[in-house]
Every structure is written in structure tokens, then in C-alpha cells.
Amino acid sequence: MSMIGDYRPGATLLHRLPAGVKLLGMLVAAVATVAARGWAASLVALAVAAALLAWSGAGLRVTVKALRGIALVAVLLFAWQTWQHGWPRAVETVGDIVALVLLATVLTATTRVQDILDAITAGLRPLRRVGVDADRVALAFALTIRAIPATLELAVETRQAAQARGLERSLRARLVPFVIRLVARAHETGAALHARGVGDRD
Amino acid sequence: MSVLLEEVTVRVPVADGDLLILEPTSLELTERRVALVGPNGAGKSTLARLLNGLALASSGRVLVDGLDPAHQGREVRRKVGFTFTDPAAQLVMPTVAEDVALSLRRTHRNRSEREAAALGVLTCYGLEHLAERSVHGLSGGQRQLLALAGVLATEPDILVADEPTTLLDLRNARMIGDLLLGLPQRLVLVTHDLELAARCDRALLVDDGRVVADGPAQDVVDHYRVTT
Numbered sequence: 001m002s003m004i005g006d007y008r009p010g011a012t013l014l015h016r017l018p019a020g021v022k023l024l025g026m027l028v029a030a031v032a033t034v035a036a037r038g039w040a041a042s043l044v045a046l047a048v049a050a051a052l053l054a055w056s057g058a059g060l061r062v063t064v065k066a067l068r069g070i071a072l073v074a075v076l077l078f079a080w081q082t083w084q085h086g087w088p089r090a091v092e093t094v095g096d097i098v099a100l101v102l103l104a105t106v107l108t109a110t111t112r113v114q115d116i117l118d119a120i121t122a123g124l125r126p127l128r129r130v131g132v133d134a135d136r137v138a139l140a141f142a143l144t145i146r147a148i149p150a151t152l153e154l155a156v157e158t159r160q161a162a163q164a165r166g167l168e169r170s171l172r173a174r175l176v177p178f179v180i181r182l183v184a185r186a187h188e189t190g191a192a193l194h195a196r197g198v199g200d201r202d
Numbered sequence: 203m204s205v206l207l208e209e210v211t212v213r214v215p216v217a218d219g220d221l222l223i224l225e226p227t228s229l230e231l232t233e234r235r236v237a238l239v240g241p242n243g244a245g246k247s248t249l250a251r252l253l254n255g256l257a258l259a260s261s262g263r264v265l266v267d268g269l270d271p272a273h274q275g276r277e278v279r280r281k282v283g284f285t286f287t288d289p290a291a292q293l294v295m296p297t298v299a300e301d302v303a304l305s306l307r308r309t310h311r312n313r314s315e316r317e318a319a320a321l322g323v324l325t326c327y328g329l330e331h332l333a334e335r336s337v338h339g340l341s342g343g344q345r346q347l348l349a350l351a352g353v354l355a356t357e358p359d360i361l362v363a364d365e366p367t368t369l370l371d372l373r374n375a376r377m378i379g380d381l382l383l384g385l386p387q388r389l390v391l392v393t394h395d396l397e398l399a400a401r402c403d404r405a406l407l408v409d410d411g412r413v414v415a416d417g418p419a420q421d422v423v424d425h426y427r428v429t430t
Binding site: 006007009112113114117118135142143145146149150153185188189191192193194195196197198 | 291297303334
């Protein structure tokens with residue numbers, strides 16, 4: 001399954017840029033995307049993000065798979081916003097979200113998580129004096145990236161389990177086990193990290 | 203290195219008070235390979251988790267090489283590695299090499315040294331050809347092997363493995379079992395695989411929160427087979 005969190009080896013400039021530069025660039029782009037008002041600005045952000053993704057060589061399949069994870073939310077949000085505030089607001093809101101997902105995909109498709117961790121750790125190291133644990137922040141970042149495919153994997157398994165019991169139409173049969181398994185998985189992952197000594201303060 | 207439990211109990215809070223899941227238990231584990239066997243819910247995993255500080259004693263005392271996991275958890279975890287039944291929860295990085303490298307971040311600050319060390323660990327366990335593969339694309343046996351490699355990369359003195367072969371097919375279960383029993387580290391193995399348990403030096407039969415049999419592994423396994 002290809003989505004946010006999957007690195008795609010390549011030799012583009014985006015691959016060669018230092019992870020810190022890409023992280024900073026993404027942060028600036030994300031803030032600009034959200035700060036710029038109006039549907040036209042969102043479409044521009046969307047076009048830029050799509051162009052970057054195409055440049056990264058991630059390909060159409062990766063793009064489609066990255067967007068599949070938010071497709072349902074995007075459609076529901078678009079319908080709700082159109083109903084409540086009209087189509088310009090709907091285009092702006094959903095356009096911003098899709099642009100941010102595409103930007104995140106560009107980052108993770110062109111950067112190894114290990115490099116992102118190192119960049120965050122190096123960037124936050126000066127803040128140790130004020131109590132910021134750079135390693136823990138970097139670990140939290142890595143876990144967030146890992147959580148996306150892992151959560152979708154659990155969602156698929158839970159849906160299939162509901163289908164196997166003939167309960168595919170029951171939202172409760174899909175949602176309740178999904179949330180329970182998600183919490184249990186988070187607990188297990190925490191225990192596993194704890195057991196490996198990852199995140200222990202030196 | 204000594205592993206000592208002195209009158210250890212474990213209680214967990216439930217709706218109507220506390221539930222005693224491990225009755226007062228005193229043990230000294232000195233053998234290289236110790237198996238914990240017994241039915242589901244007997245308290246085997248709780249007993250194993252005490253050794254790494256994942257579970258803490260409600261009363262009594264656990265000492266690992268003189269260290270108490272309740273107060274010196276970090277030091278104990280550096281000596282005692284732990285692997286779980288389901289490797290999926292243990293693999294937190296996208297690729298095989300990155301996951302092992304995560305274990306090495308504390309000991310190898312330099313990135314190129316860390317990557318070289320990770321590759322060395324992968325080579326040690328025959329996983330080097332999978333270094334750049336996504337952890338999602340691995341088979342069950344490969345995932346469990348990687349989870350083990352991730353823990354062993356930290357070079358613990360003792361490895362606690364909680365049902366490491368339960369989710370595996372016969373071939374992979376044998377492969378992981380042979381690997382575990384051949385490790386230079388001391389091993390505490392929670393398992394339902396009685397053939398594997400019988401190959402250990404000592405076994406403890408845990409039932410209903412108590413150690414009901416303790417002795418040479420083959421004898422305890424035979425006793426378990428007869429009494430179940």
C-alpha cells in the first residue's frame with residue numbers, strides 16, 4: 001500500500017534536498033496555503049502541490065492512493081461546506097486539505113523517515129536548554145507518519161471482519177472494534193517502544 | 203546476572219476492587235533458557251513483563267542484576283530486551299533498516315555509523331537483502347525476525363520473548379524457535395509450543411496466577427501434558 005509514509009527512491013532535486021530544508025519548505029507552504037483566503041488561492045496551492053508531486057516522480061498511482069485515505073472525508077466536507085456556506089468556501093476548505101496531503105506525500109515520498117528524524121533532532125537540539133527533548137519530538141513525528149498506514153490497515157481489517165459476519169452495513173460493527181483495536185495497537189506500540197528503551201531519557 | 207523475585211504479587215484494578223493476577227511468587231532465575239508455560243490468562247505474560255518493568259509488582263520486589271525495575275526502569279530495559287507476540291505493533295519505522303536503526307539511535311549518534319551498525323545487525327539475522335523493503339511488505343516470519351533483530355540490536359543481556367511463535371506457520375515457528383534457543387543471551391520464553399519449551403533448561407508452569415510446577419523443562423512439560 002503506497003501512501004504518506006512510503007519513501008520512493010529517486011534522483012530528483014527534491015530527493016537530493018536536505019530533509020531540514022524540505023521540512024521547513026513544507027511548513028512555510030502549509031502556513032501559506034491555510035493563510036491565503038479564497039477559492040482561487042486554494043486552487044493555486046493545489047496546482048503547486050500536484051506539480052511538486054509530479055516532479056518527485058511519485059507517479060499517479062501514489063497520488064491516487066494518498067488521496068484515497070481522505071476521499072470520503074473530503075467528499076462529505078465538500079458537500080457540507082457547499083450546503084452551509086456555498087461552493088467557494090467548499091473549494092477553499094477541501095482544496096487546502098488536499099493540497100496539504102499532497103505536500104506531505106511529496107515530503108515522505110522523497111525523504112527517508114530516518115533523515116526527517118535526524119533533521120528534527122538537529123533542528124530542535126538548541127531548544128534542549130528550555131526543556132525540549134529533540135529525540136522525543138522526532139520520535140513522535142515518526143510515529144505519526146507510521147500511524148497513517150497502520151491505521152488504514154486496521155480500518156480495512158475491521159471492515160473485512162464486519163463483512164465476514166454479514167454486518168457490512170452496520171456502522172457500529174465497524175466503528176467500535178476499529179476504535180478499540182486502534183487504542184489497543186497504540187498501547188502495544190507504546191509498550192514495545194518502552195521495552196526497546198526508545199524514548200528513554202539519557 | 204541474577205533475576206530475583208521476592209514475594210511478588212500483581213493486582214489490577216477492576217470495577218469492584220482489585221484482581222490478583224499473580225499470587226505471591228518467589229523465584230530466582232539462573233538458567234540460560236527458561237520457559238514459562240501454562241494456559242491462557244494464567245499470568246505468564248504478567249510474570250515475564252515484570253522482568254523488563256513493563257508490569258510492576260504491586261507488592262514484593264523484583265531485582266534484575268540488583269536493579270529494581272520499579273525505580274531503575276531505564277537501566278533494567280537496557281539489560282532486558284522484550285519481544286511481543288504480534289510484531290506489527292513493534293515495527294514503527296517504514297523500512298526494515300530504519301526500524302533497526304531506531305533501536306541504535308541512543309548508542310550511535312552518528313548517522314553513517316548507525317546505518318552501518320543497522321546493516322550489520324540485519325546481516326547477522328539474514329535480513330540484509332530486505333534492508334530497503336517496507337515493513338508492511340514482509341511475511342509474518344520476516345516481521346517477527348525483524349522485531350527480534352530490533353530488540354537484539356540493543357545488545358540486551360536477557361531477552362524476554364512473549365509467545366514469539368504463536369502467529370507463525372510451522373516453518374517460521376521452527377526458524378524463530380531455533381534462533382531464540384541459539385542466542386548467546388539468556389532467554390525467558392513464554393510459549394504454548396511445548397516442544398520448544400522442552401528444549402529449554404528450566405520451565406515454570408503457571409496456572410491461575412501461581413507457579414504450580416518448576417524444574418527441568420522436559421519434566422515440567424510432561425507434567426503439564428499429564429495434568430491438562
